[in-house]
Amino acid sequence: MNPLRTLSLRWLNLGGFAICAALLGFAYYLQFHGGLDPCPLCIFQRIGVIVLGLVFVVAALHHPQQTGARIYAVVLAAAALAGAGVAARHVWLQHLPPDQVPACGPDLAYMLEILPIAQVIKRVFTGSGECANVVWSFLGLSMPSWVLIWFLALGTFGLLGNWIRRPR
Numbered sequence: 001m002n003p004l005r006t007l008s009l010r011w012l013n014l015g016g017f018a019i020c021a022a023l024l025g026f027a028y029y030l031q032f033h034g035g036l037d038p039c040p041l042c043i044f045q046r047i048g049v050i051v052l053g054l055v056f057v058v059a060a061l062h063h064p065q066q067t068g069a070r071i072y073a074v075v076l077a078a079a080a081l082a083g084a085g086v087a088a089r090h091v092w093l094q095h096l097p098p099d100q101v102p103a104c105g106p107d108l109a110y111m112l113e114i115l116p117i118a119q120v121i122k123r124v125f126t127g128s129g130e131c132a133n134v135v136w137s138f139l140g141l142s143m144p145s146w147v148l149i150w151f152l153a154l155g156t157f158g159l160l161g162n163w164i165r166r167p168r
Helices: 007-032 040-062 064-093 108-114 116-127 142-165
Strands: none
Touching: 007 040, 007 064, 007 142, 040 142, 064 116, 064 142
16 A cells, blocks of 8 residues: 555645745754855745745645645645756756856855845856855765755655645
């Protein structure tokens, strides 16, 4: 029997939210106690985790029937894919040869003060030298690599868990 079928939809979505909260908690722990300041792409990934977590918690509180659950499944998958896209871009920047890494630019707060939001987003996704630095790793993978894995896992978990029809 499929374990996702027997798990309550509400608990499944609360679990997804709890994982997102734990990921954010760990990121803030590393920032404030480990001294690892996030680069602009890291901040966008955090926003992606926040959005994904909010969709999970809304789905848990709403606790919809089949059609609603499938809508949440699609929204969760879309949010996870968007976050995975940002993380994949970050991983790509980290694997560029040193001579191809873009130059460091102004920080995100400064760009938000002086530039329109469309230009800020374009500059962030273009990347900068600070985004290419690997400042933390675990089991040989950088933080953006782990975030990419978590986005893909949570997106799959949210999609399948909310899409599969529950027994009455």
